[in-house]
Amino acid sequence: MTRAIDAIPGFTGHIVHPGGHDYDSARQVFNALVDKRPAVVLRCRSRADIVAAVRYAVGSGAEIAVRCSGHSVAGHSSTDGGILIDLSLMRGVVVDAEHRIAVVQPGATWRDIDRATARHGLACPGGVVSTTGVGGFTLGGGVGWLSRAYGLTCDNLAAAELVPANGEVLYVSAAQNEEILWGLRGGGGNFGVVAHFVLDLHPVDQVIGGIQAYDDTDAEAVLKHFRAQMNNADDQLASLVDFGTDEGSGRGLVTILSCSTRPDEIGRAAVGALAQVHGMTTEPVIALQREIAYPTWQQALDHTAPFGRLNYWKSTFLTELSDDAIRRIAVLGRTRPAPQTHVHLIRLGGVPSRVPPQATAFSTRNYPYIVHLITTWTDRADTERCKSWTDEAYETLRPLGPAGVYLNFVGDEGPLRIRASFGEATYRRLARLKARLDPDNRFALNQNVEPAADS
Template sequence: MATERFDVLREQVRGQVIEEGDPEYDSARRVFNGMVDRRPAAILRVSQVADVMAAVRFARGLGIDVALRGGAHSAPGFGTVEDGLVLDFSALRAVRVDPVERTAVAGAGATWADYNHATHAFGLASTGGIIGSTGVAGLTLGGGIGYLARKYGLACDNLVSADVVLADGTFVKASNAENVDLFWALRGGSGNFGVVTSFEFRLHPVDMVHVGIVLFDAALGVQVGSVYRDWLAAEPEEMGAFFGFHQGPPVPFLPEEWHGRPVAVVAGMWTGDIDAAPAHWQPIVEAGPVLGSMFAPLPYPALNIMFDELNGVPGLQGYWKADFLKALSDDALRVAVEHAPDIPTVHSANHFYPIDGAVHRVAPDGTAFPYRNVRFAPVIAGQWPDAADNARNIASVRDYWAALHEYSERGGYINFQDADDQARIAENYAANYARLSRIKAKYDPDNFFHVNQNIKPALAPTAGSAAAPAPVLAPPAQADPPEVTPMI
């Protein structure tokens, strides 16, 4: 229902402004995580960059918070905000491919399914996410782990340039030639520095791949996980596969008696010669008694959407925790096996994603993403349908994370963290945090963009004083479970 409060914004934009009382309001305010039930003052469905520039200036003048929504997959629900303005980019999903230069430009609302569909037509790809409905924007800005990371680096490592609207409403381009410090910060620093309205990526030849999914009894997780760990370390970078734990999915290649029971899984793809693939998968097939498996040559985009119906379901209650591991040790595997029976639903997952190979060939200070010396990024992604189970399942995820954290690094992957992980922000960026804080002070000194895993702007030194010191890295705080209200 239109109100005078947003009349000025309506006059300045081409996109639709939706307020409470409008027929579309309830659907427009929803995000992926059903645990997040916020009521924005308005949602702007962005139609073009000019809308973003006007909206940022308008929100600053009105003194309201702004949330940025691309794919809406943010576990903490950073794609929405209470009584603020949401910039919804779902209409900006176009992907333009230049097959000669091997680059692609994606709009801020594009998903990885959109991106891969466009690039696959030319036999090209770059590192994206594991779930097709994940947004290109959020995943890239936080780093971007995916099946192609061992071969081609993180999504942010493939970023060539970005169009950005800054906190004062001005527009700039960031690249290795323009606004170099901003470009450095965007590659892993999340949405702290501005609104990225489009992303230009470097592409690589990826067409048909050999997909493998192998399922084992979760009780054999230490045995299978140790084989996986040694196998992957010895495999060429053309092999990209994760190890994890699930409830047995209702798929035809898994016997029905294992549906809903704890299983260990190795899943991924071989991007080398298709005929050579079976030999590369053989050590995993021999890692233990196989409950079920699927191997097939498939187009790369088919793998990217393969888990969408299990782990990409919008509206489920969700709570996530994450870390980094220098090694997938037997101790870490024992913790995972111990907690595997607590995985709440078939929609939940505990994955260990490899981030070696090309990821390690970028210096820790080469981009904002600093953890270039670890080998795995574990995520504990709890998802379930009933809000009545929130307290129990949140506690279960936290218990598992606390046990695993004993063998982990101090920081974790921000794309896999929840709202109560804000206390870890300095640890997540390690030695890069102080530089990020200075860049934040340059481009967003008032911390206008703070609906995120927030990097605070560095304080300007007072006359005669030394510069503000980098924050002391303290052990992560354990916050109380968030107060949640189920989505109606």
């Protein structure tokens, strides 16, 4: 696609071409390893703009990318030579406190949502940082601090407005287009552009947050303690283990981060128990526990995930946190290739594990843990070394889990991994829905499902 576009019927947003003063900022995505150059960026400001952009892009025959916040580590938020439909200007959030729902535009980040809902003492389950956008995160599942207590983000998707490939506007809810709602709850961006999300909210104001960091030489003891405590934890307690680097000293740290949605003695005791690690050879480097506003806690890890760094991620579910798994994770945590790289061990379970797998397109609900290799670095000269470490680290972990992966952590890992992540029955059902809404697979830059040939 080479012809410059001056106007699109019905489109009142901003059209950005290569060479324009805002082109580079418009095409920038979270992962600096991705450097794509769209032929045109269509910056939408309204539902009408989305409709016009979809109709134009589908009819053009060019590759289509959709950007909410640009957080796709695989680079799905942009395109080389195609059309980028950019929703990042649409960040409105309207809260209906009486009915405990929020109507959220697709470019909003979780910080935008938290700021609006916190005024009413409410929250929707988001991630573990506030800079992620609502769009891709919700459609890919959504695991974070509130998931164990209130479900995945996709479980809290009550309704949506979808613009599929034919350019029509579909209202999707449990009462209307129910099968499409099923697909949007974990099926990724396969079915078109979501113009707004309606999210369920829950009473969350203050939480008990805890941070306990040790020298990573004690990683095995920390992981075993984490396993023992979280095996008996209630749904209100969420926790992860982070391997990172202390910015001041350069020493490797293993940190337990925990959050209880119960700001009472029970919540304090649960978070406190996670901090009481026995058999340590070193004193804690950090030991914090306090009652804190949920949006503030949600921003605690934002500094670890800034835009503009180089990223190459891989992850796997774990079927169990065995002693062998603990040894492997500890070694990987201590041998990270760059100080900006993190290894996360996230405890799943709670409410999402009790949702029937067939109830949503997010069907991988029975695994207790995710290991996430967040390989991040700043010097392009280190790219091959960092990518090689990640590939080798993943091979170390691969025997410990299934073939599938949590979709929001997946890189460009091929169609077989995507199919395995959904599971065969869910994938076939999604493929039938894809054939109905996007039969020519015009929305292919995502965790892609091929349209069923026999629909």
